[in-house]
Amino acid sequence: MDxxxxxxxxAGKGTQAKLLIERMNLVQLSTGDLMRxxxxxxSDLGKRFDEYMxxxxxxxxxxxxxxxxxxxxxxxxxxxxxFDGFPRTVxxxxxxxxxxxxxxxxxxxVVALEVALxxxxxxxxxxxxxxxxxxxYHVRYNPPPADGKCGGCGGGNVIxxxxxxxxxxxxxxxxxxxxxxxxxxxxxxxxxxxxxDGVGALEEVYERIRAALGSQG
Ligand code: AP5
Numbered sequence: 001m002d003x004x005x006x007x008x009x010x011a012g013k014g015t016q017a018k019l020l021i022e023r024m025n026l027v028q029l030s031t032g033d034l035m036r037x038x039x040x041x042x043s044d045l046g047k048r049f050d051e052y053m054x055x056x057x058x059x060x061x062x063x064x065x066x067x068x069x070x071x072x073x074x075x076x077x078x079x080x081x082x083f084d085g086f087p088r089t090v091x092x093x094x095x096x097x098x099x100x101x102x103x104x105x106x107x108x109x110v111v112a113l114e115v116a117l118x119x120x121x122x123x124x125x126x127x128x129x130x131x132x133x134x135x136x137y138h139v140r141y142n143p144p145p146a147d148g149k150c151g152g153c154g155g156g157n158v159i160x161x162x163x164x165x166x167x168x169x170x171x172x173x174x175x176x177x178x179x180x181x182x183x184x185x186x187x188x189x190x191x192x193x194x195x196x197d198g199v200g201a202l203e204e205v206y207e208r209i210r211a212a213l214g215s216q217g
Contacts, residue, residue, distance in 0.1 A: 001026075001080040002105055003213070004087070006184060007113035009172040010120040010127070011198050012205060015136045016113070017084045019206050029071050030084040031064055033134055038067070040131075053163055056171030058179060061091050068092075069099060083107070088180045093187070110187040111212050113198030113205070117173065124169050131157035142202065 003026075005013040017028040035053060039046035045063070052059045068086060075081055087093040100106055115123070126139040135152035137144040144158045145151050163172070187193040194212040198205055 001109065001213075002083070002100060002107045003080065004083045004107055004110040004187070005113070005209075006110055006187075006193075007198060008115060008117075008120055008176045008180075009169060010124040011113040011115045012123075012202075013084045013113065014134070015142075015202060016206060016209055017082045018134070018136065019202070020082055020209070024080075025078070026080045026082050027075055028082045028084055029068070029075070029086070030134075031059075031068065031086040031088075032084075034067050034071060035059065054168070056163060056168040056175065058088055058175050061089055061095070064088075064092060065095050065099075068096065072099065072103065072105075081105075087183055088176075090182050090186050093183050107187075108192060109213055110184070110193040111209050112184055112193060112195040114195055115198040119199060120173065121166070121169065124164050125166070127164055128158050128160055130155060131159055 005017055005020075007013055014030060014032075017030065020026055021028050032053075035046075035049040039050050039053070048063065049059055064086065072081065083096070087096055097107065123138060123141075126141070128137040128139060128144050129135065130137075130144075130150035130152055132155035133150060133153035135150050136142075137158065148158060149156050150158050163169075184193055184195075196205075196208045196212055200208075
C-alpha cells in the first residue's frame with residue numbers, strides 16, 4: 001500500500017507518519033525533510049530549495065519530482081510508502097501516478113487531516129524538531145525532554161525550524177489554499193480520499209487514520 005498524508009502546514013502529517021512507520025509496514029517519504037537534508041548539505045540544489053522554503057513558497061515541480069523519483073527508487077522493497085507533504089500540486093499528483101505505475105505501484109489511500117487555521121498557528125508556533133532524527137515535538141502538547149536532548153535518538157539538536165515564524169507560515173498556508181487543496185479533488189475523483197478531524201490527542205488522531213486505512217495497513 002502506498003498512501004498520501006495530506007493537509008495544511010502543521011496539520012500533523014509528520015507526527016502521524018512517524019507513528020505509522022513504527023507500527024505498520026511503511027516508510028516515510030517527506031519532501032520537506034528531503035529538501036531540508038539537501039539544504040543542510042550545502043549543495044547548489046539545497047541553495048535553490050532554500051530560496052523558496054525560506055519564503056514559504058512551493059518549490060518548482062521539476063525539482064520536487066527529481067527528488068521524489070530518486071527517493072522512490074531507493075525505498076526498501078516490500079514496504080509501502082507514506083508520502084508526507086507530497087504531492088502539493090495537481091501536476092505533481094499526475095506525475096507521481098505515472099511514476100508509480102511504471103514501477104508497478106499505486107497510491108491506494110489519501111488521508112486528509114483537517115485542522116483550522118488558529119490551531120495551525122498555535123501548533124507551528126510551538127513546534128520543535130530534532131535535527132538528527134526528525135522527531136517532532138510541541139512545547140505544550142508533546143514537549144521535548146527538559147534536558148534539551150531528543151527522546152527519540154538522544155541527540156542534542158532539538159530546534160525551531162526557521163520557516164516556523166508567523167510571516168512564513170501565513171505564506172505557506174496561502175500556497176496550500178492556492179495550489180495544494182486542488183490535489184484533494186484530484187484524489188476524490190479517484191474515490192481514494194478520506195478526510196478526517198486532525199484535532200485531538202495524538203493517539204486519537206492515529207486511531208482515526210488507522211480506521212481510514214482499514215485493512216490496507
Ligand atoms: P514541509 O516540511 O512539508 O512543511 P508543511 O507541509 O508545511 O508541513 P509541516 O511540516 O509544517 O507540518 P506537519 O503537517 O508535518 O505537522 P507536524 O506533524 O510537524 O514543507 C516545508 C517547505 O518545503 C514548503 O513550504 C515548501 O517550500 C517546500 N516543499 C515541501 N514539499 C514540497 C512539495 N511537494 N512541493 C513544493 N514544495 C515543497 O505537527 C505540527 C506541530 O503540531 C508539531 O509541533 C506537533 O507536535 C503538533 N501536533 C501534531 N499533532 C498534534 C495534535 N493532534 N494535537 C496537538 N498538537 C499536535
